[in-house]
Amino acid sequence: MSNADFIRGLADIGAWGVSFHDDDLMTFGAPESQRRAELDAFKKVLDETGVVCSMATTNLFWHPVFKDGAFTSNDRNVRRYAIQKTLRNIDVAAELGAPTYVLWGGREGVESAASKNPADALSRYKEALDFLCGYVNDKKYEIRFALEPKPNEPRGDTFLPTIGHAMAFINELEFPDMVGLNPEVAHETMAGLSFFQGVAQALWQGKLYHIDLNDQKIGRFDQDLRFGSEGIKDDFMLVRLLENSDYNGPKHFDARPYRNEWGNGIWDFARGCMRTYLALAAKAREFDQDPRVKEALSAASVPELAESTVGSYSTATADRLLNEQFDVAALAARGYANEALDQLVIDRILGIS
Numbered sequence: 001m002s003n004a005d006f007i008r009g010l011a012d013i014g015a016w017g018v019s020f021h022d023d024d025l026m027t028f029g030a031p032e033s034q035r036r037a038e039l040d041a042f043k044k045v046l047d048e049t050g051v052v053c054s055m056a057t058t059n060l061f062w063h064p065v066f067k068d069g070a071f072t073s074n075d076r077n078v079r080r081y082a083i084q085k086t087l088r089n090i091d092v093a094a095e096l097g098a099p100t101y102v103l104w105g106g107r108e109g110v111e112s113a114a115s116k117n118p119a120d121a122l123s124r125y126k127e128a129l130d131f132l133c134g135y136v137n138d139k140k141y142e143i144r145f146a147l148e149p150k151p152n153e154p155r156g157d158t159f160l161p162t163i164g165h166a167m168a169f170i171n172e173l174e175f176p177d178m179v180g181l182n183p184e185v186a187h188e189t190m191a192g193l194s195f196f197q198g199v200a201q202a203l204w205q206g207k208l209y210h211i212d213l214n215d216q217k218i219g220r221f222d223q224d225l226r227f228g229s230e231g232i233k234d235d236f237m238l239v240r241l242l243e244n245s246d247y248n249g250p251k252h253f254d255a256r257p258y259r260n261e262w263g264n265g266i267w268d269f270a271r272g273c274m275r276t277y278l279a280l281a282a283k284a285r286e287f288d289q290d291p292r293v294k295e296a297l298s299a300a301s302v303p304e305l306a307e308s309t310v311g312s313y314s315t316a317t318a319d320r321l322l323n324e325q326f327d328v329a330a331l332a333a334r335g336y337a338n339e340a341l342d343q344l345v346i347d348r349i350l351g352i353s
Contacts, residue, residue: 004045013271017054017250018046019098022089023062039092046096054100054250055146055182055210056093058086061106061154071128072108072121072159083128087135094141100210100249102182103129104148109155121159126172133175146182146209151191153222162191163198167207180209184254185238186216186224189231196237203245211242213277214255224256226269228276236349239277240284251277287348296344299337 001009003025007018022028025042026035046053060070060082068074070082086103093101108125110116129145136143147170151161160166163183170179181202188195202208215225215235228235242251257269287293297303310321347353 003042007042007045007049007051009267010270011049011051013267014274015051015270017052017252019053019055019057019102019252021057021059022085022092023059025092028059028063039095043096053093053096053098055102055252056089056096056098056100057102057104058082058089060085061104066107069105069107069109069116069121071105072116072124074116079124079128083131086128086132090132090135090141090143091139093143094139099142099144100146100182101132101143102146102148102210104150104182105159106150106154108160109152109158111156113157118159122169125159125169126174129179130174133173133178136178137175144209145179147179148182148184148187148212150184150187150222153190162193163188163202167202167205170207180207182210182212182252183208184212185214185227185231185235186212186222189216189218190220190222192218194234195231196234196241199238200241203241203247208247208249210249210252211247212252212254213273214253224254226255226257226276227253227273228280229272232349233345235276236280236283236345239280240287243281243284244288283348287345290344290348293341293344293348296337296341300341301336 010018020042026038030038045051060066065078065081066073068078071079073079073082090101105125108121132145136145147160147166149160149162149166150158152158160169163181166181170176173179183195183198183202185195188198199208199211213227214223215227215230216223217225217230253270253273255269255273257266261269311317
């Protein structure tokens, strides 16, 4: 099936946008005339279907030239080639109107800890990001970058392995406002972390630029399962979070049908990702409107967490706090009714009234 057939099929089932790696869209190593023709054909089918290009990225992991890394390869010329390849595809992304450029450092890492100085590697990673941001600014492209963390695979240990690592790294960049996150369900789950919690922090820090929705079993290889097919409670909380937030970016399904599917099963998979997200969004609205939930949230003191604790520091407020008397035994004796609240989450997911 051609790229055009896939895009038409996605349009038929209601998909809003598509994304691409450079090598998916234009044949690697082909003459420029062929690559131009492939790009023009892609643009034509987008125009015909109304599907938009929501995101672009560069394949810096498949070719053996990147076996030691791309932006963090020990070979300086490999690093220079990786940046060149990315710059050229940024031009394509700008031509297609993609607002977000994702960077997944799939080969940025090590198997042997002695093979790279981590500080030097992070410095080269930063250098690459600073250069790419400079290029976008120079060209006046309306593009932001989104880092996609992953703990391992294909590297034994990957640089910027989790949401937290990536957000700390962004603070060191020359243009931190241009760089955010593209977190993925499977990647945080591979690390044994709650994707919901990670995304919540990314939203809190204003760094959720894009999101990859799929599913994953803890401790397995990167499975990219159909969204909602495994961690249903965390998925419910994630959808509720996104729907109640000011996030207005794409809900991007970076997932794959089961390896033994074919033909119509592929489209069943694509429909299933969207169907499950919309179903969970509806259940989240029902959950928030349920009087029993509001009562349980109050019993757990959830609204109280939104209240200021001490306010801004001053000598007077510190003195008042130091002189305040607390009944520690009474505070320790209270409960938080989490069991009842969590059961209401499960009841809503299962449709139990």
